Every structure is written in structure tokens, then in C-alpha cells.
Amino acid sequence: MVFILGSxxxxxxxxxxxxxxxxxxxxxxxEKRENWEGNPEYWQxxxxxxxxxxxxxxxxxxxxxxxxxxxxxNFELKVEYRISSKGNSGIYYRSTASKENENVLLGYxxxxxxxNTYSGIVYENYEDRGHQILANRGxxxxxxxxxxxxxxxxxxxxxxxxxxxxxxxxxxYHLIVRGDTIIQMLNGQVxxxxxxxxxxxxxxxxxxxxxxxxxPMKVEYRNFKFKKLxx
Numbered sequence: 135m136v137f138i139l140g141s142x143x144x145x146x147x148x149x150x151x152x153x154x155x156x157x158x159x160x161x162x163x164x165e166k167r168e169n170w171e172g173n174p175e176y177w178q179x180x181x182x183x184x185x186x187x188x189x190x191x192x193x194x195x196x197x198x199x200x201x202x203x204x205x206x207x208n209f210e211l212k213v214e215y216r217i218s219s220k221g222n223s224g225i226y227y228r229s230t231a232s233k234e235n236e237n238v239l240l241g242y243x244x245x246x247x248x249x250n251t252y253s254g255i256v257y258e259n260y261e262d263r264g265h266q267i268l269a270n271r272g273x274x275x276x277x278x279x280x281x282x283x284x285x286x287x288x289x290x291x292x293x294x295x296x297x298x299x300x301x302x303x304x305x306x307y308h309l310i311v312r313g314d315t316i317i318q319m320l321n322g323q324v325x326x327x328x329x330x331x332x333x334x335x336x337x338x339x340x341x342x343x344x345x346x347x348x349x350p351m352k353v354e355y356r357n358f359k360f361k362k363l364x365x
Contacts, residue, residue, distance in 0.1 A: 159361070190350045
């Protein structure tokens with residue numbers, strides 16, 4: 135088994151020694167909200183923070199999203215989040231609208247949960263692939279053209295990586311998505327790597343964040359920074 139450590143520069147030839155935010159632009163601020171939409175009963179934007187909250191009086195019976203209407207293909211995203219202990223959320227990318235409900239996103243997901251059981255993993259729920267974990271925390275997974283996954287390496291043990299996640303404060307998510315390769319990082323630590331060579335994988339789509347159906351919870355996001363990558 136191959137063990138892959140260190141920064142993400144091995145994958146894309148980038149250097150972390152230069153300005154880490156070079157080439158990034160903010161995509162959600164008080165002034166830049168025209169390309170985002172979500173149900174105002176559950177999503178609010180206050181003092182630079184996007185707040186998704188499920189109140190006790192209005193439990194969710196289905197997942198809802200706050201989404202960016204622009205299409206993403208190859209990109210880097212940096213965003214900070216904070217979530218309640220029983221919260222369930224995630225960042226969706228290269229996503230499509232559900233055929234049953236156009237307000238529901240289906241796509242790759244950088245998972246987030248308050249218990250940090252799944253935070254850092256790559257989950258997906260495309261209609262033609264089903265709902266499945268593509269890469270667990272700590273795994274380097276390669277999916278064949280026939281959609282058969284194989285673990286080809288590791289970035290660490292899941293339990294040890296979970297200790298890098300702040301359970302009661304802000305965390306920094308960094309997604310690097312280019313071609314068939316996805317790298318998900320939390321607080322500067324690579325959590326998992328996915329090389330998805332499935333022939334029918336979705337290569338472009340929307341970006342958004344999720345409130346998962348269920349009991350009361352709260353998730354907050356701030357400092358959305360986006361950079362388009364070549365390809």
C-alpha cells in the first residue's frame with residue numbers, strides 16, 4: 135500500500151510557499167449574493183456569515199440547499215464552517231438538480247457532521263450511481279472506468295485525522311478538484327483523495343451547501359474563496 139503525505143503540491147505541481155490565496159476571489163459576501171439562492175426560512179446571511187438553521191418548530195423532511203448558480207468544473211474552494219454537535223451538512227460540487235425536485239442538489243459532497251464521524255469524506259448521490267461513500271477519511275481511492283473502487287493508499291488513520299477537526303469552533307475546508315482527481319483538506323490536513331475515472335462521472339455542475347433533513351441543528355459558513363483551475 136502506498137502512503138501519501140505532505141501538501142497537495144504532488145498532485146498539481148503547486149507550491150504552498152507562495153501566497154496561499156493568490157488567484158482566489160470571494161464569491162459570497164454582502165455585496166455578492168445575486169448568484170446564490172436558498173429558502174430564507176432556513177438560510178440567513180448576517181455579518182459575513184451564512185447561517186443555516188433548522189428550528190424546533192420547523193423540522194426538515196428533506197434536504198435543502200443554499201446554492202451558487204454558476205457552473206464549476208476544475209477549481210479550488212476554501213471556506214470556513216462551524217456546526218452544532220448534532221448537525222449534518224456538507225459542501226456539494228459538480229452537482230445537478232434532482233429530476234424530482236429542482237431545488238435538491240445531487241453530486242459529490244465534502245461531508246460535514248457535528249460528531250465528526252464523516253467530516254472529510256467524499257460522498258456522492260448522483261441519480262445514476264446511487265448514494266455511496268467514494269472515499270472515507272484517510273483513504274486514497276481510485277475508481278475504474280467501470281465504477282469499481284480500489285484503495286491504493288492512505289493519508290493517515292481516520293481516528294487520528296479526526297483530531298485535526300475542531301468540534302466546537304471554526305474549521306477550514308479546502309477542496310481541490312481537477313479532472314478526475316479530488317483532494318479534500320481540513321485545517322491544512324489532507325483528509326482523503328479520490329481519483330474518479332468512472333466513464334460516466336459528472337465533470338461539471340453547481341456548487342452549494344446543505345442542511346440535512348432531521349432534527350434541529352445549525353451550521354455556519356464564512357469566507358467563501360474560489361479559484362478556477364485550468365482544464
